[in-house]
Amino acid sequence: MKVRNFYMIALLMLIIGCNKESLMLVPSSGINSFPEGTLPVPPLSKPLMEGIYLATTNTTIFGDTMVVKWNHYGILFTCKNGKHFIMDAGYLDSVILIQGYWRDGYSDATGLCNMSISGPEGGNDLLAGKPSPNIILRGFYGTNNEAPNQSITLQYLRPFSKKVKESNFYILGHRAGGRNSDRLPVSENSIAMVKFTERLGTTGIEVDPRISSDGVAFIYHDPDINTRLTKKGLLAGDVSAYTWLQLSSFVNLIHGERIPSLEEVLTFAIDSTELRFVYMDMKSADAVPVVIPLQQRAIQRAKDKGRDIIILMGIPDTDVLNALMAYPDYRNVPSLCELTVDDVRMVNSKVWAPRWTLGTQNDRVQQMHNEGRLAVSWTIDSPNWIRNYLDQGIFDGLVTNFPYVVAYHHYIQE
Amino acid sequence: MVLVFLSVVVYSQKNDSVKAHLNHYTFTIGTGWTHYINNLEMGGQNIQKDYAGVSLKLFWEPEHRLSLGLESGYYKLFTAKGQLTDNTTGQVDRSVIPLLFLIRMRIIDNVHLGVGTGIALITNKTAGGQQKVVTETISLSNFELSGAYIYPLSKHWLLGGEVKLFHFGNTEDTMYSIQATCAVKL
Numbered sequence: 001m002k003v004r005n006f007y008m009i010a011l012l013m014l015i016i017g018c019n020k021e022s023l024m025l026v027p028s029s030g031i032n033s034f035p036e037g038t039l040p041v042p043p044l045s046k047p048l049m050e051g052i053y054l055a056t057t058n059t060t061i062f063g064d065t066m067v068v069k070w071n072h073y074g075i076l077f078t079c080k081n082g083k084h085f086i087m088d089a090g091y092l093d094s095v096i097l098i099q100g101y102w103r104d105g106y107s108d109a110t111g112l113c114n115m116s117i118s119g120p121e122g123g124n125d126l127l128a129g130k131p132s133p134n135i136i137l138r139g140f141y142g143t144n145n146e147a148p149n150q151s152i153t154l155q156y157l158r159p160f161s162k163k164v165k166e167s168n169f170y171i172l173g174h175r176a177g178g179r180n181s182d183r184l185p186v187s188e189n190s191i192a193m194v195k196f197t198e199r200l201g202t203t204g205i206e207v208d209p210r211i212s213s214d215g216v217a218f219i220y221h222d223p224d225i226n227t228r229l230t231k232k233g234l235l236a237g238d239v240s241a242y243t244w245l246q247l248s249s250f251v252n253l254i255h256g257e258r259i260p261s262l263e264e265v266l267t268f269a270i271d272s273t274e275l276r277f278v279y280m281d282m283k284s285a286d287a288v289p290v291v292i293p294l295q296q297r298a299i300q301r302a303k304d305k306g307r308d309i310i311i312l313m314g315i316p317d318t319d320v321l322n323a324l325m326a327y328p329d330y331r332n333v334p335s336l337c338e339l340t341v342d343d344v345r346m347v348n349s350k351v352w353a354p355r356w357t358l359g360t361q362n363d364r365v366q367q368m369h370n371e372g373r374l375a376v377s378w379t380i381d382s383p384n385w386i387r388n389y390l391d392q393g394i395f396d397g398l399v400t401n402f403p404y405v406v407a408y409h410h411y412i413q414e
Numbered sequence: 415m416v417l418v419f420l421s422v423v424v425y426s427q428k429n430d431s432v433k434a435h436l437n438h439y440t441f442t443i444g445t446g447w448t449h450y451i452n453n454l455e456m457g458g459q460n461i462q463k464d465y466a467g468v469s470l471k472l473f474w475e476p477e478h479r480l481s482l483g484l485e486s487g488y489y490k491l492f493t494a495k496g497q498l499t500d501n502t503t504g505q506v507d508r509s510v511i512p513l514l515f516l517i518r519m520r521i522i523d524n525v526h527l528g529v530g531t532g533i534a535l536i537t538n539k540t541a542g543g544q545q546k547v548v549t550e551t552i553s554l555s556n557f558e559l560s561g562a563y564i565y566p567l568s569k570h571w572l573l574g575g576e577v578k579l580f581h582f583g584n585t586e587d588t589m590y591s592i593q594a595t596c597a598v599k600l
Contacts, residue, residue, distance in 0.1 A: 213547065224551060227586050233456035234494050234506040236538040236585050237549025245544055249502040252456050 026086075026185050027101050027112050027145050034097055038090035044129040046070040049096075049117075052412055053077075053137070053154040062102075066154060067411040071198040072274040074100065076404065077154075078201060082106040082383060084404035085113055086199045091127055094119030102141060105182065105402045112148050115139025122156070132156070161414045170277045170397025171406045173202035174379050175221055176265070179401050180228065180254055187253035188229070189219045191260045191268050194275070201407030204277025205269065206314075206378070206399050209262050211287040216244035217262035217294060221283070229254060240284065262291065266298035270307050277397065279336055279353075279376075281314040285323035288313070292333055299334070312336040312351060321347065338378075341367065349373065353399075356380040360393035369394070383409075436478065439600040442471040444576055446593030450491045453588065457494055457506070465490040467591050469576075473518065481518040485530060485558070486511060489580070491587055504542015510582055511535045514558055524565055524574070530558035534582050555583030564597065572597040 041049075053066045063080045070076075075098065077085035087100035096117040103110040115137045117123045122135030135156035140148035175188035177197020184200075186192035189208055197205060208221045222228065225235050231252045235242060242250075247259050260268075262280070269275050278298075280291060295311055302309045315321050315337040324330050330347055337349035341364055344352045351374045354361060365375040378399035380386055387409045389398060400406050448467035452458050469487035476482070491508040514532035521527055534553040540546065560578035567573055574597070579590045 213545070224584075226584065231455040232586055233454060234458075234508075234538075235540060235549075236508065236536060237551045241547050241549050242540065243545045243547070245502070246540060246542065246547065249542075250457060250506075250540075 026103055026110055034088075034090050034099065035092055038092045038097060041089050041091055041096060042127065042129065045096075045126045046075075048126050048129070048131050049075070049135065051159040052157045053135075054157045056153045056155055057151050058141075062152070065157070065412065067408050068154075069201065069407060069411060071201070073195070074199055076199060076201050076407065077102075078404040078408045080383070080408055082402060082405055083109070084200070087113070087115075091123070094123045094127060096123050096126060098137065098139070105404060109143070111141055111143040111146065113139065113141040113152070114148055115152065115154070131159075160411055164411055164413055167410075168396065169410055170204045170376060171202050171403045171410065172204040172206050172277060172279060172376060172378075172397055172399040173197040173200060173403050174206050174399055174401045176207050176219065177202050177205050177403070182401060185255065187255040187257050189221055189260070190253050190255070190257040191264060192255070192257050194265055194268050194273060197403070198273060198275065201403040202275070204275055204279065204310075204397065206279040206281050207262070207265055208283050209280050209287050209291055210240050210283045211290050212244040212247055213241055214243045214245075215290055217287055217290045218244065218247065218259050219262055219265055220259055223283075225251060227254075231256065240286075263294050263298075266294065266311065267301065270298060270302045270305060270309060276309050278309065278311045279314050279351075279399070280312065281316055282320045285319040288320060288323035289327065292327060295334070310334070310350070312349075314353070315339060315343070315347065315349065336376075344368070344373065345371070351376060351396075353378055356385065356389070356398075360389060360395070362392075362394050365394050381405075437476050440471075440473045440475060440481070440483075440572075440597050441600060442469075442473070442572075442595050442597040444469040444471070444487075444593035444595035446576075446591060448489050448589055448591040451588040451590070452492070453586065454492075460494065460496055462493040462495070463491075467593070469591075469593060469595075471516065473516070479520050481516075481520075481526075483516040483518065485514045485516050489589060489591065491589055502542055504540065506542065507537075507539040508585070508587070509537050510553075510580075510587070511537075512556060512558070512580065512582075514556065516558070516560075518560075518562075524563055526560075526562045526564060528558070528560040528562070528578075530560070532556060534584075536582060536585055536587075551584055553582045553584030557581050562595065564595070570599045572599070 050069050055062055055064050062083050067078050074088045082105035085102040087098050089098045098115040102113050122132040125132035137154040139152055141150050141152050142148040176193040178184045180188045186196045207219045209217050210220055211217050225239050235250050298311050313335045335349040336351040336353050337344045338353045352368045353376050356377045368375045374396040376397035377395050380398050381401050383405050386406050390409045398406050445468045448465050450463040467489040471483050471485045473481040473483035489510050494506045497503050512534040514530035516528050516530035518526050518528035534556045536551045536553050538549045558580050562576040564572050564574035574595045576593045576595050581588045
């Protein structure tokens, strides 16, 4: 009897132990706060801080070089091995303070970090709007929620190369900028992700439009309501069977956000980010006639606001292609075609987007360039392949789940 | 699971006192109380979780201890009614029809333990937000654990009771049921 009881208890513990994995991997407590009186870094100083830095301590963890790049909401430090620092910065007197957290895109590692640039080590020059060749960042990083206690020092090596500064390369974040499976602090395909993704190094996003039963376009990746994407709630089954009111009332994404309408996403991307590319990867041919007027309004809004942003309807399959071609003026609908180059020409797509497993295809990409079109490849995540595509390919952008890795390999180019 | 299963087999064989009735089929119908384990993260404050459910099982009993079978049935998981969110009223019902492959083993005399896995059709009916919507989802990763006491009334008829736990993977719903059962040996 005792043996049986033991196994029954073990079985019960096994069942109880099968909980969902942790939703996010960033430090959950102790995020640093700036001292009172800290001011935002002046806009003139930001580009002067950007560039390639040498790590002079703890190179086994973060590698020996880092790319430092400002974005709309903060500053990104990204390493060759997928580790990256999501930071905010301000200044107090002559010291530039940088605080936030680091995480590893390929493992569970994370921790807090704070750094600073003292006045004599670059702070004075940078805050005066003058380039400084001798910037040194000194600080500490920690592991998980521990207070930062390991020293880290970065020394300015060089600015971005002329090639990088003159390029118009797009780093496109998948699913509005990041996937749930990468355990980011906000949900994929949410407004919060559109806001967050620039912190990961993206300059554009891929989103997944669907249509509700009453004709409202919204973004959501999967065909059904499930606990991978949403908090467990009252609705289940085909997400497109529900009305927009039902979806927006009853469904919360995994981190609590509402499912956003496509119009909300486009408006936010135009008004509140510096993103330059929105790739609407159509999940349903039925959504095409709904999305076209939204796209037109968004393009007009961007134009009115002087925003340099491309907003494209993605054509992932022949159903969407045929739905688009049913539209009278389809050749003037700005689109991105994932099919053949002949299809690209037929619908006059602005961008050709072959899947990355087909290779760099430089001859065809060059043909597209010769015709005044762009080419981007999707969805490329391996660091080695990312580097190969940047070294050997001539694509104008890459869709990725690891934008900080693409950012590292792009910005470090000489 | 395998370790648990083998241990129970060894334990049971030492305590066996029931004569074998080899290679026959048994059809079982059961009905009783079901309870949904409420793990809803949204909208789960005011839900009805207790219902009557019905199950149907067909077992092949090739030897004196192990049985193989199929189980289906109908279970209502929950009904949410009234103020579903801060600004929406309505009603949501979720029900399930499982179709599971079962392995059942007699442990001692009339006591059986079973495990099952298979598919389930999950139906969600939503009336709220201005429109009624019915969706059906096939859940592929589901399991059942059960324990039953089955008393033979005659050569062909058996009565008993059963406790079982279901988990439906697609929606991560879990419920248990206590049922009275009636079986006939075919």
